[in-house]
Amino acid sequence: MASPSVAARAPRDRFSTPPKKVVTLHVNGVERTLTVAPWTTLLDALRLHLDLTGTKKGCDHGQCGACTVLLNGRRINSCLTLAVMKDGAQVTTIEGLAQGEALHPLQQAFMDHDAFQCGYCTPGQICSAAGLIAEGHARTTDEIRELMSGNICRCGAYPNIVAAIEEVMLGKSAAKSGETAR
Amino acid sequence: MIAASSHLGKPTSRVDGRSKVTGSAKYAGEYNVPGLAHGFVVSSAVAKGRIKRIDTADALAVNGVLDVLTHQHRPELASEDEKYKDEVAPPGSPFRPLYDDRIHFSGQPVALVVADELETARFAASLLRIEYDRDEHMTDFEAQRSSLEPQLERATWAPEEVPRSRQRGNPAQAFERAAVQIKAEYRSPIEHHNPMEPYATTALWDGDGRITVYDKTQGPQNSRNYVAGVTKMSHDDVRVLSPFVGGAFGSGLRPQYQLPLAVLAARALKRSVRVTLTRQQMFTLGYRSAVAHELALGAARDGGLASLRHDVVAMTSQFEDFQRDIVHWSSLLYRCANSELGQRLVKLDQNTPCDMRGPGGTEGMYAIECAMDELAYAGNVDPLELRLINYSDQDQLEDKRYSSKELRECYRRAAEKFGWSNRKAQPRSMRDGNELVGWGMATGIWEAMQMKASARAVLTANGSVEIASATADMGPGTYTMMTQLAAEMLGLPLENVTAKLGDSALPHAPVEGGSFTTSSVGCAIHAACRAVQKELLAFAQKMPSSPLRGVKLDDVVFVEGKIRHRQGDRREVSIADAMRAGGADRLEKQADAEANENSKLAHYAHSAVFAEVKVDEQLGVIRVTRVVSAVAAGRILNPKLAGSQILGAVVGGIGMALQEETVTDHRFGRFMNHNLAEYHVPVNADVHAIDVIFVEERDDEINPLGVKGVGEIGIVGTAAAVANAVYHATGKRVRDLPITLDKLMRD
Numbered sequence: 001m002a003s004p005s006v007a008a009r010a011p012r013d014r015f016s017t018p019p020k021k022v023v024t025l026h027v028n029g030v031e032r033t034l035t036v037a038p039w040t041t042l043l044d045a046l047r048l049h050l051d052l053t054g055t056k057k058g059c060d061h062g063q064c065g066a067c068t069v070l071l072n073g074r075r076i077n078s079c080l081t082l083a084v085m086k087d088g089a090q091v092t093t094i095e096g097l098a099q100g101e102a103l104h105p106l107q108q109a110f111m112d113h114d115a116f117q118c119g120y121c122t123p124g125q126i127c128s129a130a131g132l133i134a135e136g137h138a139r140t141t142d143e144i145r146e147l148m149s150g151n152i153c154r155c156g157a158y159p160n161i162v163a164a165i166e167e168v169m170l171g172k173s174a175a176k177s178g179e180t181a182r
Numbered sequence: 183m184i185a186a187s188s189h190l191g192k193p194t195s196r197v198d199g200r201s202k203v204t205g206s207a208k209y210a211g212e213y214n215v216p217g218l219a220h221g222f223v224v225s226s227a228v229a230k231g232r233i234k235r236i237d238t239a240d241a242l243a244v245n246g247v248l249d250v251l252t253h254q255h256r257p258e259l260a261s262e263d264e265k266y267k268d269e270v271a272p273p274g275s276p277f278r279p280l281y282d283d284r285i286h287f288s289g290q291p292v293a294l295v296v297a298d299e300l301e302t303a304r305f306a307a308s309l310l311r312i313e314y315d316r317d318e319h320m321t322d323f324e325a326q327r328s329s330l331e332p333q334l335e336r337a338t339w340a341p342e343e344v345p346r347s348r349q350r351g352n353p354a355q356a357f358e359r360a361a362v363q364i365k366a367e368y369r370s371p372i373e374h375h376n377p378m379e380p381y382a383t384t385a386l387w388d389g390d391g392r393i394t395v396y397d398k399t400q401g402p403q404n405s406r407n408y409v410a411g412v413t414k415m416s417h418d419d420v421r422v423l424s425p426f427v428g429g430a431f432g433s434g435l436r437p438q439y440q441l442p443l444a445v446l447a448a449r450a451l452k453r454s455v456r457v458t459l460t461r462q463q464m465f466t467l468g469y470r471s472a473v474a475h476e477l478a479l480g481a482a483r484d485g486g487l488a489s490l491r492h493d494v495v496a497m498t499s500q501f502e503d504f505q506r507d508i509v510h511w512s513s514l515l516y517r518c519a520n521s522e523l524g525q526r527l528v529k530l531d532q533n534t535p536c537d538m539r540g541p542g543g544t545e546g547m548y549a550i551e552c553a554m555d556e557l558a559y560a561g562n563v564d565p566l567e568l569r570l571i572n573y574s575d576q577d578q579l580e581d582k583r584y585s586s587k588e589l590r591e592c593y594r595r596a597a598e599k600f601g602w603s604n605r606k607a608q609p610r611s612m613r614d615g616n617e618l619v620g621w622g623m624a625t626g627i628w629e630a631m632q633m634k635a636s637a638r639a640v641l642t643a644n645g646s647v648e649i650a651s652a653t654a655d656m657g658p659g660t661y662t663m664m665t666q667l668a669a670e671m672l673g674l675p676l677e678n679v680t681a682k683l684g685d686s687a688l689p690h691a692p693v694e695g696g697s698f699t700t701s702s703v704g705c706a707i708h709a710a711c712r713a714v715q716k717e718l719l720a721f722a723q724k725m726p727s728s729p730l731r732g733v734k735l736d737d738v739v740f741v742e743g744k745i746r747h748r749q750g751d752r753r754e755v756s757i758a759d760a761m762r763a764g765g766a767d768r769l770e771k772q773a774d775a776e777a778n779e780n781s782k783l784a785h786y787a788h789s790a791v792f793a794e795v796k797v798d799e800q801l802g803v804i805r806v807t808r809v810v811s812a813v814a815a816g817r818i819l820n821p822k823l824a825g826s827q828i829l830g831a832v833v834g835g836i837g838m839a840l841q842e843e844t845v846t847d848h849r850f851g852r853f854m855n856h857n858l859a860e861y862h863v864p865v866n867a868d869v870h871a872i873d874v875i876f877v878e879e880r881d882d883e884i885n886p887l888g889v890k891g892v893g894e895i896g897i898v899g900t901a902a903a904v905a906n907a908v909y910h911a912t913g914k915r916v917r918d919l920p921i922t923l924d925k926l927m928r929d
Contacts, residue, residue, distance in 0.1 A: 015244045015309060017302055039301050048300065053212035054205015056428070058378045059461040063858040066378055094205035107203040111195050114826045117657030119202030120378040120428025126203060142867075149865040152858060154378050154429050155657050156833025157826060158869040 023087045028096025038084045043067045045083035054094035054123045065151030068124035069093050075131025094123030109164035117155035125151045129165045189670040193822035198661045207426045210398040211382025211458040221447050221457035222303035224293040226285045229319035229851025230531045233283040240309040246302040251294040253280050257449045265411035269404040270435050274502030279439040287533045288852040289466030294443045319531040321851040323472045326528040327495045351520030356489035360480025362561040368549040369918035372844040373470040379428020382458040383441045385448035392419040399424050400434035401693030403652045406686035408437040425684040427656035432537035435695050465856035468536025471496040475549035485563040485571040493524035499534040506542030512550035514579040516572040540894035551624035551902030577784035586881040588814035589788035596812035600792035609913035617796040620911025626789035626899030630890035631698040636689035637706035638772040639714050643761045650682035653691035653703045659823035671711030673740030697891030705775035713771035721764030722755040729753040787815035787895040793903040797911045802923035812875040816890035828874040828896035835900020837864045
C-alpha cells in the first residue's frame, strides 16, 4: 500500500466523539443495559449492539418503515429515535412476537398469504400491522391500506399484506366481541 | 416432462417463510462478528473531472477511525479491464472503484472511511476535504438525443449490431399508403430499482489469507470471480455467500462497488469490515435507462397492420455500452409485412445503466402498446380486437414457430374476468361520481431463456435430500422451487428436502435474472435427481428377487419414499431398502443442464393486462382500481409464489406508469430525488385489486420441466395498460412517463 497515512494524522481527539451513556431498554421482555453514544439510533442499537438484526434499515430517514418496532406498544420508526432518548422503554421487535415455537397470528398470516417475497420489509410490516391493530383505527380495507402506507414493500406484496392483516383483524374482533365479521 | 405430481403445481408456502417472518433470516449487512469494522463511502461531489487532493488528516484524527482508503492509499488492484468484467458486463471498460483520480459520474465512490463504529465512520467521512479539477459534464439525455437525426425521417437506414433482421418489406412506402396512420413519440424516464435492502457487503477476515464475504448479489459466483479478479486473489481463497437477498430487481446482477471496497478494507486492515451503502448512495448504482421512442404505425381500415416502425434512443455511460433490445418485441409479436426497427445510444457522464425488471421489453412494449391503442382509436377498432386481428402464431422476426403461445387464451380470460365487453369505446364516457373511469389493455411478452446450470443432490439413507446450486433467492422463491422439485423427483415429503443456494462454493449457477432461474437451475435439479433415481433403481435391482428386476427407469415412479412400478401390483422397493441393498449411506450426484440454444422454435412468455383507473376530474388524481393480468408462461410449478411474482411486477408497472422517475439537475449532473420520499414508488394505498390468472401451457419442447419463468412478464404490459386506461378516462394522451397529475392538468 502506498503512502501510509498514519504520519498525516492530526492530534487525536481534535474531533472528539461524544461520550457514551448507559441506557437500559426492556427488549422483548428482557432488560438490556448497553453503553451507546448519544448519536446511536435505536435502530443501530438494536442491530449492532444487541445483534437483533430482524429490525431492518432500509433508508435511515423514516421514509420506508422497514425499521418499525413497537415502543411501549406503539409503532415507531426506530431509525428516527435515538437510543438514549428511550431509557427505560419497552421495545418489541420482530424477534419478540412469537411465543416460543408458536408464531404470532400475523406472522402465520403473512406466511399463509405469501405477504412477502424478499422478506426485508417484512419485520417492519408485521410490527406495523401489530401496532395498527392495537390502535383500532382501521375499520375498512382502504383504511388498512392507508394506515399501512408508511411501510414500503418494493416486491409489491401489498394485496397479500392487506389480506393477512384483515384475516388477523377480523379473526380477533370476531373472537373478542362475538360479532359477525364484516 | 414430469407427469402429474404431488408437489408441483401446488400452492406451497415459502419454505424459508418462517425465517423471514421471525427476523432470523440474515442479509448481507447483518453478520456481526467480533472486531467488525465499519466502512462509510465518500461520494464524489462532481460528475466529471479529476481528484486533485484528498485531505484525510481530520478524518484520521477522529478517535476510532482506523483508516481512510483512497485511490492513493489502498491495497493493489488489477490493472486490466478483463479482471473487472463480470458475467453480465456490457462491452466497454468497467468502472473501477478507488482505482485512480478520474471521476466518471456524480456520486462515484472516492474514499472509504473505516472505523470501529458505524457512526464514527460516518462522522469522519464528513471531515474529508476533497479538491477536484472539474471538467464539463453532459448528463442531459434529451439534449444529447435531440442532436441526433430523427431516424424515421431518413430514407435509408443501416442495420446496426443487433443480430436480428431489423427491416422487412418496405415500411416507409406501406406507411404512406396506409388508410390509418399513427405517428407518435413516447418517453420513459430513468428509474432506480430501490430494493428495500441497501447494498451491503460484510467481508470476514479469516486470518489465513482467505476471505469469506457476505454480499448482496444475484450471483454469488459472479461476485466471487469479480473479487478474485480485481484483488488478484485465487478463486479458492474467496468465498461469497448470499443466502438472503432483500430484493434486487436486476441491480444485483453486477457486483456493486461496496463489494470491492469492503474486501479492500478487510485486506488493508486484516480485519473484518462491513460496508453498507446509504439509500442516497444506491442512486449511484445502475438504473433503467431513459428511452425516447419514435413510433409510426400504418394499418388498413380493418385494423391489419401494414407498417410498423419503432426507433429508439437510450442512454449509457461514457465507459460501457449498455443496451437491451427495446424495439424488436413489437415486430416479432404482431403480423406485419413491413417493419423497421432502430436503436441508438447516447453516451453521458453517468454510471452505466443496468438491467431492471424486464429490461428493454418493459420500455419497448410500453411504447408499442400505447401506439397500438392510439391506432385502435384512430381506426375505430376495439383495442383488444386490434390485437387479435394482428395476432401471429409465428415469431415474425426469426420466422419461427413458438414452442407454445396461449396469448389468445390470455386475452379471452383476462377480458372476461375484467368485464371488457361492458366498455364504452368513447373516452370520457364512463364515470363514477366525480371520477372519470378508464379501461385500458395491453399485451406483454418476455423471452423464456435458459442458461447452463449445475445442481447437486445428496440423498442419505434416512431419506433426506440436500439439493444445492450456487443461485440466489432475492424474493421469487428459489428455495421453495428447489425443494418442491427435489421432493417431487425423489418422492419425498417437502420436510425431507433442504435447499442450499447463495454460496459460491456450490455447483455452478448463472446470476439469478432474466426469468431463467427455474428453467436453468430447475432443469439441473431435474438432471441431478434423475441421476439419483437411476442409481437407486440399480441398487433396488441388486436386491435378491427384486420386485423391480429388469425394469427401466421410465417404468417406475418415485412416490411416498418408494420406487414403484407404474403398473402397481405391489412391485415396489423403499428408498431405504434400495440404499441398504446398494450398501450406501449417502448417494451424491451432480449434473448439468445445458441451455436450449439449438431449438428451431421460439420461446416466449405472454400476458394480457387489463387495467381500470379512476381519475378525479377536478384534481387529476389517478388511482389504479383494478388490474387483471393473465399470463401464459409454460408450466407453473407453484401458483402461490408465481402469483406473487406477477402481483409484485404489476405493482412495479403501476409505479412505472404513474410515479417512478429519477430527476437530474444537469447543472451538477446529479440525481436530485435520491431518497424514498422523493423517488415515488407505490405504497399500500396506491394498490387495489389485482387479479392474476395463469393460462397453463403444456410445452414439451422448451425444457424437461416445461417451464418458462415468471419473474418479469408481469411488468411488461402493465404500464401501457394503465396509460391506455388514463387516456380512456380523460381523453388526454400523455406520452411521457410517469403520468403525473400535472401532465393531465396541462393544456
